[in-house]
Structure formats: structure tokens, C-alpha cells
Amino acid sequence: MKLLKRSLLVILIILAIAFYYNYPKLNILAGYSAKNMASSVYLAGRTLAFTDSTDNNFSPINLTSDKINREEKSATGSAFGLLTRKAIYRDGLGCVLITDDFDTSKPFLVPHRAQPDMTTPYPYGNAPQKDTVFNSINYNQLNTAVNSIFNSVNKTRAVVVLYKDHIIAEKYDSGFTKDSKLLGWSMTKSITGTLVGILQCKGKINVYDKAPIEAWQNDDRKNITIHNLLQMNSGLEWDEDYNTISDVTKMLFLEKDVTATQINKPLVGKPNETWNYSSGTTNLLSGILRKQFTTHQEYLDFWYSALIDKIGMNSMVIEADMSGNYIGSSYAWATPRDWAKLGLLYLHNGDWNGTSIFDSDWVDYATTPTPTSDDWYGAQIWLNAGNRYPDVPKNMFSFNGYQGQNVFILPDQEMVIVRMGLTKNADINVFLKDIISSIKN
Structure with a gap:
């Protein structure tokens, strides 16, 4: 016994x-x-x-x-x-x-939202688009290219192809429609970066200023600029691994304030010389954006009034943490059509149907390769300058997210291509090449 x-x-x-x-x-x-x-x-x-x-x-x-x-x-x-x-x-x-100590009965602020424009045709409103048949498009080839990425291996959920401001191809997996909200994961980073760009273009922030982080003022981190953060080239320690207990998984699933995690990290390299992809850095930028406003309500409203609702991405919702900060690294939900609108805004250098959202200089800045990124990254935007997609123009750039969320912007072709799914197994180089080649020269 x-x-x-x-x-x-x-x-x-x-x-x-x-x-x-x-x-x-x-x-x-x-x-x-x-x-x-x-x-x-x-x-x-x-x-x-x-x-x-x-x-x-x-x-x-x-x-x-x-x-x-x-x-x-x-x-x-x-x-x-x-x-x-x-x-x-x-x-x-x-x-x-x-967490267990979170008070669910406590009142909370919410962003004020604009009413959707249901009369102007897509993409500048949410009414049905005015269909146009382009003689320059081989539609059979285009549809074959789109259909090819929908299978059990690629797990694609949605594809939307825009050409000269018109949807020329659109397909959804079973269970999804044009009205389905899909999580963009790290495509949210490009929204956060764009909001910094809007303030930059309005003269309300200077990206080359030192980052306004009080905890860094007595050590070498005081030399980190907002520019370094936008390019993820600060030299700060960060482990971005979704398969282990890492900095990013602890931040997203354990922390009350996602904007503080990167602040507490030491330097492991030199600013402007050490590129390292970091969701913590983008959430730190969300915190810096919050500091630009006198009230929390102004911060909450700004994301929608300055960008999201202003270009009619009315389906989009940016989720916030327990401290009321937008989780700017990861949690934006929207329909594929609305994700395409963000790409279209960049295709048109910040002009939205005659209204300037940001200057064309911001597009040049955001798509300039970050030092030590192998021409793969700009300012919260991914690049093809390093020819990672060899059969795609080198000036193509994109918003990318976990599990294969993408908005590709192709300036030379006047195209925006959205692909959203559950894996990165798809051969994106072939997918894009085949769509591009469906446009006759």
C-alpha cells in the first residue's frame, strides 16, 4: 500500500x-x-x-x-x-x-464610423461596379490562372483581380462570398504604416525624428527613429515565430498592452543596419500613433476617418487589446474587395477618386528597400525589388499576412490582385505571372 x-x-x-x-x-x-x-x-x-x-x-x-x-x-x-x-x-x-481580472462590465470607447456609400459604383463606393469588357484581356487565360490556385493544397478562400479600377476576375471558395470578412493578419501592418504616412504628409509627424519612447532616453536605444521602426530596422531584439512560445505569440495571446512589448527589448544590433521582422515594432507604432492625439477617442476615430472609412473600406474592423490599443500588427478584418481598395489607393499614389489621402512621395518612401533586408522590405510593405518573384515586375509591392494573405500592387500593369487563404503553399510567382500574361500588350 x-x-x-x-x-x-x-x-x-x-x-x-x-x-x-x-x-x-x-x-x-x-x-x-x-x-x-x-x-x-x-x-x-x-x-x-x-x-x-x-x-x-x-x-x-x-x-x-x-x-x-x-x-x-x-x-x-x-x-x-x-x-x-x-x-x-x-x-x-x-x-x-x-485575462481573469479583466472587468467586462466597464464601459469602453468605440470608434465613430461613417455610413457606407451605397450609390457610387465599386471601387469608389459600394454599389455594383459598371461592368467593362476589355479587349486587351484574354479572359479564358485569366480565369484559368485564378481557378488554378483554388485547391485542397493551396486552401485559397478568395481572389479579386482589379484592372484599371475594374474587377475583371473574382472567385470565392465554398462558404465565402464577396461580403465575407477575412482576417488580413500582417496586412494590418500596412494600414498602420499608412496612417503614419498620412500624419507625415500633413506635417504632424516627422518619421526621421527619434522615437518618442521615454524608456529609451538613457541608453543607446534613444537613437532609434520612427523611420527605423517603420522599416523594422531598429536593431531591437525580437523573435517572430508562430510555432513556439516566442515574443510574438506571448504578445498576441498573453499581454494586456501590445504596444509595450517591443519597448522592453534590448538592442542586439545597430539602428538602420539590422533588419528584423517584428510584429512588436508595428504595435509600438500603434502606441506612437496614440500619443499623437489628446484623447483616446481621437485615436480610435483617426484610423477610420483618415483612411478606412474615407476610402470606403466600411467592412473593415481593427481589433483592439485590453488597454484600448489597436493591434496594428495583426487584427484587421475586411472583405477581399475592401482589402483591394487599399491596394488601389497605393496604385494611384494616395489619390482616391480625386481626394488626396497621402502624397505620392509616401509611396516612394514606403517602397524604398530597407538596408539589410535584401530588397525585400520597405516601410511596412513587402517588395519585389530583390526579384523574389522572378517572373513578376521588380516594382511590384504587396501587403502580406500569415497563412497567405496578400494584396499585390502592379503599377506597370495597372493591377491590384488580392489572394486570401489558409496556407502559403501556393506558387505565387506562377499565379501572378499567369494573370499578368493574360493582359495583351
Whole structure:
């Protein structure tokens, strides 16, 4: 009997130690599952069953179990029944992963939104576009190229192709339509960068100024500029790995204030000489944007009044953290058509149907290669200057996100191409090449 008790005690100790060391991993697993489920159900209008079988069905997230509570608009994710996390929906702010001490009864501010323009044809409004047949397009070849990326391996959910301000091809996977909101993941970074550009063009910020971070003023980090942050070339330490317990997963699934995580990191390189992709840096920029306004309400409104609603991306919602900061690195939801509008704004150098949103100089700045990025990155925008897509023009640039979210801007072809899915398995070089070649010279 004593031997049995001792054996049970040893087993309990081993289990306790295993739980202690795996607690952060369980916390992140349950957190990802709950947050993704809440946003999919309450923001995108999908079902629990659909989300579990598609968005949350990959390893190791598929080891968790989810529940939703429609009365309180929440979702919970459980990791092996050992640890449970909850995410809640807040109208206007989307969904947020909360901690046990978060006061769900406390009032919160929401952004003021403009009414959608339902009379002006797409893309400058939300009414049906005026269809145009272009003699310069081989539509059979175009549609073949679009269809080729929809399969069980590529897991594409949506493709929208714009040419000379008109949708010339559009396709959605089963369960999705032109009105479906899709998560852009890191394409959100390009929105954050654009908002900095709008303030720059209005003379309200100078990107070459030192970053206004008080904690950096007594060490070498004081030399980091906003420009360095935009280019992710600050020299700050950061680990961007979604498959482990890393800086980015801890920030997104454990922190109350996502704008502070990068602030606390030391220098591991020199500013302007050490490119390192960092979602923490973009959320730090979101925090810097907040400091430009006297009130929290002004900060919340600015993202929509200066850009999102101003160009009719009315479906878009930027989700906020527990501290009221927009999670500018990762959490913008919108229809593929609305994501295309952001690309179109850049294609037209900041001009939106005769209204200047930002100067053309900003496009030049944002698409200038960052030192040490191998011509792969600009200012919160990805580039093809290094010829990563060898059969695509080198001046193509794009907004890119996790699991294969893309908005490609092709100035020479007057095209914007949106592809959104669940994997990066697709051969994007061939996909883009085939679409481009469908336009006759």
C-alpha cells in the first residue's frame, strides 16, 4: 500500500512539473483557439463547427476544444481541460482575448464610423461596379490562372483581380462570398504604416525624428527613429515565430498592452543596419500613433476617418487589446474587395477618386528597400525589388499576412490582385505571372 501511495505521489509530482513547464504553451494554445473562434463567429459571422473544421484544425491548435456563449458574445478555448481562456466581442472593437481580472462590465470607447456609400459604383463606393469588357484581356487565360490556385493544397478562400479600377476576375471558395470578412493578419501592418504616412504628409509627424519612447532616453536605444521602426530596422531584439512560445505569440495571446512589448527589448544590433521582422515594432507604432492625439477617442476615430472609412473600406474592423490599443500588427478584418481598395489607393499614389489621402512621395518612401533586408522590405510593405518573384515586375509591392494573405500592387500593369487563404503553399510567382500574361500588350 505504501509503495502504491509513493508511486501515485511521484506521478502527481511529475504531472505537476510537466504542467508548470508547459503552462505558457497551454495558455497560448487555448488563447489562440478562443480568440480565433470569437472573431470568426461574432465578427465574420461563421459557425463554431465551420471554424473548428477549417481555421482551428491545424496542429497543435486542433488539440484544443472550443465553446461559444452567444448571450455574452464570448468564446472559450480549452487545452486538454487543464487550462481555459476566454475571448469576448465588443461592438466596434471586435474581439479581445481577456485575462481573469479583466472587468467586462466597464464601459469602453468605440470608434465613430461613417455610413457606407451605397450609390457610387465599386471601387469608389459600394454599389455594383459598371461592368467593362476589355479587349486587351484574354479572359479564358485569366480565369484559368485564378481557378488554378483554388485547391485542397493551396486552401485559397478568395481572389479579386482589379484592372484599371475594374474587377475583371473574382472567385470565392465554398462558404465565402464577396461580403465575407477575412482576417488580413500582417496586412494590418500596412494600414498602420499608412496612417503614419498620412500624419507625415500633413506635417504632424516627422518619421526621421527619434522615437518618442521615454524608456529609451538613457541608453543607446534613444537613437532609434520612427523611420527605423517603420522599416523594422531598429536593431531591437525580437523573435517572430508562430510555432513556439516566442515574443510574438506571448504578445498576441498573453499581454494586456501590445504596444509595450517591443519597448522592453534590448538592442542586439545597430539602428538602420539590422533588419528584423517584428510584429512588436508595428504595435509600438500603434502606441506612437496614440500619443499623437489628446484623447483616446481621437485615436480610435483617426484610423477610420483618415483612411478606412474615407476610402470606403466600411467592412473593415481593427481589433483592439485590453488597454484600448489597436493591434496594428495583426487584427484587421475586411472583405477581399475592401482589402483591394487599399491596394488601389497605393496604385494611384494616395489619390482616391480625386481626394488626396497621402502624397505620392509616401509611396516612394514606403517602397524604398530597407538596408539589410535584401530588397525585400520597405516601410511596412513587402517588395519585389530583390526579384523574389522572378517572373513578376521588380516594382511590384504587396501587403502580406500569415497563412497567405496578400494584396499585390502592379503599377506597370495597372493591377491590384488580392489572394486570401489558409496556407502559403501556393506558387505565387506562377499565379501572378499567369494573370499578368493574360493582359495583351
